[in-house]
Amino acid sequence: ATPTAVMVATGVGANNGVLIKGGDALERAQKIKYVIFDKTGTLTQGKASVTDARVFTGMGRGEFLRWVASAEASSEHPLAKAVVEYARHFHFFDEPSATSQTPSKESTVSGWLLDVSDFSALPGRGVKCFIDGKQVLVGNRKLVTESGIAIPDQVENFVVELEESAKTGVLVAFDDDIIGVLGIADPLKREAAVVIEGLLKMGVKPVMVTGDNWRTARAVAMEVGIQDVRAEVMPAGKAEVIHSFQKDGSIVAMVGDGINDSPALAAADVGMAIGAGTDIAIEAADYVLMRNNLEDVITAVDLSRKTFSRIR
Numbered sequence: 001a002t003p004t005a006v007m008v009a010t011g012v013g014a015n016n017g018v019l020i021k022g023g024d025a026l027e028r029a030q031k032i033k034y035v036i037f038d039k040t041g042t043l044t045q046g047k048a049s050v051t052d053a054r055v056f057t058g059m060g061r062g063e064f065l066r067w068v069a070s071a072e073a074s075s076e077h078p079l080a081k082a083v084v085e086y087a088r089h090f091h092f093f094d095e096p097s098a099t100s101q102t103p104s105k106e107s108t109v110s111g112w113l114l115d116v117s118d119f120s121a122l123p124g125r126g127v128k129c130f131i132d133g134k135q136v137l138v139g140n141r142k143l144v145t146e147s148g149i150a151i152p153d154q155v156e157n158f159v160v161e162l163e164e165s166a167k168t169g170v171l172v173a174f175d176d177d178i179i180g181v182l183g184i185a186d187p188l189k190r191e192a193a194v195v196i197e198g199l200l201k202m203g204v205k206p207v208m209v210t211g212d213n214w215r216t217a218r219a220v221a222m223e224v225g226i227q228d229v230r231a232e233v234m235p236a237g238k239a240e241v242i243h244s245f246q247k248d249g250s251i252v253a254m255v256g257d258g259i260n261d262s263p264a265l266a267a268a269d270v271g272m273a274i275g276a277g278t279d280i281a282i283e284a285a286d287y288v289l290m291r292n293n294l295e296d297v298i299t300a301v302d303l304s305r306k307t308f309s310r311i312r
């Protein structure tokens with residue numbers, strides 16, 4: 001392709017909300033053999049919402065949610081946003097006496113949240129902080145077991161129940177005890193299944209990689225039509241997954257939105273960031289899909305194939 005053709009293709013991409021950072025990436029995209037999709041926020045809408053909240057101790061639900069939302073308030077993770085939103089809703093609508101303010105402004109919840117210290121976001125696990133002298137953990141099994149906290153059977157059973165219905169179970173521990181579990185559902189993007197089918201027709205193999213647990217991952221993959229699933233993958237592990245597909249010289253694309261996807265986006269031959277994703281992911285990627293629509297993965301491959309007019 002001539003430099004002009006590349007320029008034209010870049011312009012066509014831009015007009016369709018596909019930002020291409022350079023001709024090399026554009027050229028590599030024609031040969032993509034595997035597209036590795038992140039799950040949360042990429043295949044799914046990233047508009048997770050809390051569907052279940054169970055407290056296993058005598059703690060009141062409102063107080064429980066207040067603690068959990070306080071811990072999650074500093075996290076950018078879609079699950080964290082869902083938790084804060086749910087707590088906010090609960091606070092205003094189920095305990096209206098707790099405030100005289102209207103529920104319309106997000107900012108009104110901040111006064112309700114508790115002071116948090118030593119906050120840390122642990123990628124692929126959850127969040128950790130201190131509230132009122134207590135260590136608060138909000139995240140997956142790995143997060144709590146790594147801190148030496150045992151998961152009682154009734155908690156495990158409830159989490160499994162959530163996972164089997166494609167939900168993510170979020171465990172909440174105060175100091176050494178698990179206090180409650182939240183169930184979070186994140187619907188698939190409407191176009192996801194069609195895009196997977198389209199890629200298969202183009203001879204491109206879709207793969208799902210996620211930090212989420214196996215049970216939820218399998219349930220989601222089945223819904224969207226992906227056969228090859230890698231679950232419980234830590235952020236650094238996502239880049240390793242990319243390398244494993246590259247071993248035989250295959251050209252591999254990664255589509256992701258999160259901070260945790262950025263090493264994989266950088267490792268991929270073609271990194272594609274969801275425009276609504278985090279800045280770090282966008283920086284690490286070769287392509288930015290501004291419309292947040294997965295159909296643009298197909299647009300990107302098509303555009304490259306046409307520009308370099310490969311006869312297939």
Ligand code: ADP
Nearest residue numbers: 039040075077080124125126139140210211212
């Ligand atoms: P994905 O690869 O699907 O985008 P992540 O690597 O971001 O998922 O997260 C993996 C898992 O870590 C989540 O499914 C969840 O169990 C847990 N997790 C991560 N961040 C949080 C958080 N802020 N709150 C609760 N759980 C979290």
Ligand code: MG
Nearest residue numbers: 038040041258
């Ligand atoms: Mg994600």
